[in-house]
Amino acid sequence: MSEETIQLYQKRIQIHPRSVKGTFRNLKTGILALALTIYFLLPWLRWERPNAPDQAVLYDLPGRHFYIFGLTIQVQDIFWLAGVLIIFAISLFFVTGLAGRVWCGYFCFQTLWTDLFMMIEHWVQGERPARIRLDRKPWSHRDKLIKKGMTYSLWLLVAFWTGLTFTMYWVDAPTLVVEVFTGQASYAAYFTTFFLTVTTFVMAGLAREQVCIYMCPYARFQSAMFDHDTLIISYDTKKGEGSKGRAKQRRGFRTPEERQSKGVGECIDCGHCVQVCPMGIDIRNGLQYQCISCALCIDSCEHDLINYTSENALNGGKTRLLRPKTIGYGVILTAATATLAWSVLTRSPYTGTVEQIRQPLYTQLSDGGIRNAYEIKLNNKLTAPMTVGIRIEGLPGATLDMSGMERLELAPQERIKLLARVQIPPAQHHAASGDKITFIIEALDGVSIEPIRREAPFYIPENS
């Protein structure tokens, strides 16, 4: 091999995927339509909430609240996000171990938006041969300018609306749209929209398969989750190649009998499976890291030579769906989902914590009594006002003084810190020594829930 042929950088080979009809194409189109409908329309859905924004799904960062339909997530509940991420990760492991790169092929937004952009391209420029012809023409050609210009314009429109929609999830959607078009939106809103517009246009319109091959880490590490029973999209080499390889349908190679007698396989080398591939690979070369399992080649093969199968099945064995890996992931997934659901469903509409003030640890009073002070933090998580009462128990003779704030009304979503003083008369010092005090924080009207009980130490100096 001579020095000249070694290329450290390679030129991109443009892919012009042919459109295809079939089961998997319909499935993909269905998922695409559903996903895009949800994505584009969800921010417009309204949800009645007293004293809070009426957008069904709103991630209000400045206000530090996430609104998801009937659920309001506050800052301290943000660990649910960790739960969601864990569930996403385990789902990916589970599904990938079971059925390969299902995420990549059907659900990934790169796949979805690329699919959408290809549909636009197909609608404007026509089928694969027409697009190849168009690409070969010089830019001075009027037809090319019009068609490419129109494709790019439509892409840009979709990309812009994608970016704007993304921004809508973080602020009130109707207000945002008006503000954006009247030049009154915030810098952050414009920047987010602009950034998402550019990335959508570049990734889905121009970069496409390059994203999956060169940029995406998930694409690479999913291969590590494959085993011999994982469903993969595979070409049936035995049936397709026969003993002498594939052969085109020409004289003497037409009927199955003729082909069988000549030892060639059923593959007529029509090339459809290669032409429909959005990754530009030839599935007949076996499993490749570029394959996103979109299954379009299955739809394209009229001879049924490409199928969802596993390595075990290809070697004549049986695909085992129940195996330690899938069972393990399944159990963890169920446990994680159940834990998150339990945590969300049993959430308290308010929180309260009590902390002893330790400087000074105690105060000697003029009548000889001892006083300790506490800081109480209350948080009304509801979007309605709430009346909260605070009392103490557990210490004989102790009295609570909160300057009249033992009972107070919390505004919707109000957070407040209060000072509480507890004192015990001198006669009770000995009895109360070393004891703990329990604060009971209860919602007084409207909601009936278990009161919050918080234990805190009560300090009494030894010589008193």
Place this chain on the structure above:
Amino acid sequence: MSDNTNTPQPSGAVQTTGHAWDSDLQEYNNPLPRWWLWCFYGTVVFSILYWFIYPSWPVGNTWIKGFGTVEYTAVDKATGQEQGKEFRWNTRALLLEELGNAANDQQRKAMLAKVQAADYEQIAKDPKMMEFVRSVGKGLFGDNCAACHGRGGQGVVGMYPNLTDDDWLWGSSSDKIHETLVQGRKGFMPAFGQVLKPEQLDDVAEYVLTLSDEAPSSEDSERGKAIFQGQVGGCYYCHGADAKGIPSQGAANLTDKIWAIANVPAQKTLQDKKAVIKEFVAKGVNNTRVMPAWKDRLSPTDIKLLAVYVHQLGGAQ
């Protein structure tokens, strides 16, 4: 270093870079896409632009200062007024800008205005205002008061009054605390060392201890009482006939369990307790217990905030 390999490669094998180490160790060639290379060149260009747009390199005895400026509002130390300022772009100026414009700061300013407009009674009844005063007051107290009175206002017996208890030398109302802050206080008690004989000092100390049930009533204490309430000692003149003190004089209440100056609770025996009181009565208080006036050091708003803060420390009436 690698040599260029001459080993013939089988056709169809994966291309190698043509380098060989230890004569047969070769490296697969996985060419990067060309756009990746262009992206890299793009980042190089970006970094060079960045050097000029933002502050970066030292040049001689100065440095590249960047193009941007940041406008922010800051309180002028001399006038106490908020002023718009402009500074060349740096992260500190950005922080100041953010501090001035953040939602939190707007809330703080609104709350401050509310506290300024309210009277002490209104503030005490409003949970939100009290939360605000506790939060702001903690900083003010730490900066100005904690050096003597301690971080939590607990004071030092004999030197600085405890602000967390319910015993107040100069009155516990918010107005009185405000007055204390504005004009300062000067504790005074004459020295009785020359006036009274040592036995008389003993008797007075004995009597003072009976007032707060530290000692039982005795002949000594009765003699002490006569000195306290009579013309010889004349203690009642400031401490009152009931010995409960007179706040307008800053005279201490001697009947409660709190000892501001003589550290009685720390003494184990009656004898020791008497000794500390005696010593103190003999010496008196002169120029040793002084609270400075804050009216020229703190703004009226700060004094008001501190008055509320100190008031709630002790939960005084």
